[in-house]
Amino acid sequence: MSDDKQLxxxxxxxxxxxxxxxxxxDGLADELTGSIAEDDTQLTKFHGFYQQxxxxxxxxxxxxKLEPxxxxxLRLRLPAGVVTGEQWLAIDELAHKYANGTLRLTTRQTFQYHxxxxxxxxxxLQAAYQVGVDARGACGDVNRNVMAGAHPELSAVHREVHDWSQRISEHLAWKSRAYEExxxxxxxxxxxxxxIYGTSYLPRKFKIAIAVPPENDxxxxxxxxxxxAIVDNGELVGFNVAIGGGMGSTHGEPATYPRLGSVIGFATPEATLAVVEELVKxxxxxxxxxxRKHARFKYTIDDHGIDWIxxxxxxxxxIRLEPAREYRFDRNGDPLGWRRSDDGRWHLTLFIENGRIADFDDAGFHRGQYPGPSGYKLMTGLRELAKIHKGHIRLTGNHNVIIADVDEADKPAIEELVAHYGLDDGSRYSTLRHSAMACVAFPTCGLAMAESERYLPSLITKFEAVMADAGLSDDSIxxxxxGCPNGCARPFLGEIGFVxxxxGKYNLYLGAAHDGSRLNKLYRENIGEDEILAELTPIIERYAEERDDGESFGDFVVRTGIIAETTEGRFFHDNVGSPEPA
Structure with a gap:
């Protein structure tokens, strides 16, 4: 640690x-203000909530002359994003009793209350604790919610991966009794x-996720x-370990940049927990x-090198890691609709636009700015599903919900509710909309510079028309x-990214890989909607005409020289704004 004068x-x-x-x-007991002390706002993050x-x-x-x-x-800790129907109903009830009546699914497989x-x-927090859920370490300079692949093609492996998310989360949870007291x-x-953490905890937040190829969800x-996860003959034999990923950066400061994790080797199940703990240490x-802008693990790695790690x-x-094993990812989104795992159970993935769960009607949340017809009772529909569903409900890393572990005999009842409430199983909206994701931004996030959740749906509507004119209505980009460059919706992994x-103004990024294995790069800076559409329309038209079979949009714009490839986070700002060749 740096000496005291440098902290x-x-x-x-x-x-x-x-x-x-x-x-x-003391701050909670002070009824004269709706806020807490400024220094305490840094500490409450560790307890799972931010003042806004x-x-x-x-x-x-x-x-x-009123205070803000x-x-x-408030964000819950929910390793792998798995709840029971009973827990879902309790979490829903708390949203109406103590929050704004909506739930927000996060990109880290958990719930946020606003x-x-x-x-x-x-x-x-006391009511959540009664149903087995807490917020300890959901934010702050510690390990945060541990993610795990949500789509179980191999049921036994999926159960193991879920168990690993729980083990890692509990092992790395901070141990002070402050939350309980x-x-x-x-x-x-x-x-x-x-x-593990000592009195200073970590220099910045720390995130861990487990993927099961070929899904990088x-x-x-x-x-x-x-x-x-490396699977051999249907059995989990260990994990390839990637380190140093992180999305955050700062506008105008090239020393900050997003970075993707570097695969450094393979760990057996017996060694995995020790490897994770030592990397945290x-x-x-x-x-x-x-x-603090240089405090994430990605900068520690780039400053010292992989060999040093x-x-x-x-x-x-x-600890000496074995050589990395072979693996392959196909995509980083969610397959919607019904899928069956190898144990014969069914799993229904439902699309939740930008993760916001509410009943949308004429007087509803974001009405007039959020798409969705009058009377779209999304929150009620999910609540009714939770009442009858006998299995688990899973949150994905892409803002969606899986009604999981459904027996064949129970499918008709699930399908009846989905149809009755018009829930989207992949047939309601376009493939483009299903592949889009936004952070919360205005009105609550103090870091937001522009709209995001409230704006992206209307921009997607305009893109849908462009895609249709190009004959790409069924294609996924x-x-x-x-709303800012901190990266909460992982914008630097968008084939098209807006920051x-x-x-009303955004930086436009192009060229990430469809499977999440390559960053994008800045294409145009500080542009509004008219300029965005003017820039992207001819590129999308060209993509429709010139792409190779099976070629993704991100790969196309790199191959044709529309944007330079970002090979490493350190080179994210190199060759910025590469012009489209004549």
Missing amino acids: SPVEHIKLASNYLRGTIA DDRDLRSERKTS HYQFM GVLKKHLRPL IFLEQPAAGEDHEP VDVFANDIGLI IQRDHGDREN HEQLDTRAG VVRMT GKAP
Whole structure:
């Protein structure tokens, strides 16, 4: 760790926090304000929530001499995104009782609540705890929600991978009793100790995902540690280990960049937990604690090199990885509709546009900006499914929901509800819309520079017309949009990516791989909708006419020189804005 004079302000806050307690309890008890102390806003992330305010109301409240309309975004910890029907119903109920009446599925396979008032934080977390769900470590400078492949072609392997997500999540969960004392109101129990994180925890957030080829539905290379399941004769024999993925960057600062994970070797099941723990500890000890923009594991790796990582694993823990095994990914999205696993059970994947679960009607959430006909009772339909479904419900890394483990005899009842509520099993919207994903952005995210969730659906409608005119209505192009460059919807893995620069203005990125194995690159900067459509329409038309058989859009724009290939994160900013050849 850097010496005390070099520590960033957040590092000082963590060190002085008494194992993440700070003055949070005092802030919750203060009824004179809807906010908590500024330093505590760094600590509450570890407990699963961020302080925000409604940016749509800022000017009005300032004019009225009122404090901002403070509220909180609260995220649950849900390894592999698996819940029972009973848990789904409880989580749904809490959204209406303590939040804004909607649920947001995240790109890390969990739920977010929006619009939670300070007085509702403790009762919400206590009620979630009663059904076996918590928010410990869902945010903050620790390992966050562990993702795992959601589509079980091989049921036994899928169960193992789910178990691994649980084991890793519990092993790397922070151990302080602060969460139990402050939010669950349980008595103090002994002296706190953090055997993995220490008193400073990690320099920045840390993310882990497990993929089961050929599905890369978790965008495994976007994680600090990506575990790629290697299956031999139907049995899980271990994992290829990829390290150093991360999407965040900062506009105008080329020293920051997205990076995809580098595969460094193969670990047997017996060695996997030790490998994961030691990689976390390497980042704990060597990550940058002075400059938070340089504090992710990806920069530690690029500063020191992959060989150095191998040396650290060996000298610190005697770990020597085997050579990586062969694998293949086909895509990084979700196959919608019914699929059957090898145990004979059925799994229905339903499309949830941008992850927002609500009942959309004339007075509903985002009505007039969000597509979906009047009376689209999405939240009610999913609630009714949860009431009758006997298996699990899985969240995917692409904002969608899987009604999983359905027996043949129970399919008709599921299908009847899907039809009754008009839920989208892949037949309601276009393939292009099914492949698109946006972050929350306005009105609640304090980092947003432009709209995302509220805007992308209408932009997709315009793209659908362009695709139809080009004869590509049934084709999939991965489209990602975020309101800022922090990367929550993984925009740098979009074959077409949009990153907010200012209200109504976006940086346009092209050229990511359809399977999530290559970053895109900046094509045009700071452009609005008319310019976006003018730039993309001729490229899409050319793609329709000149593509090779089976060639994805991302591969096409790289092959034809429309955009330069990004081979490594360090070269993300090289050859930016490559012009289309004459």
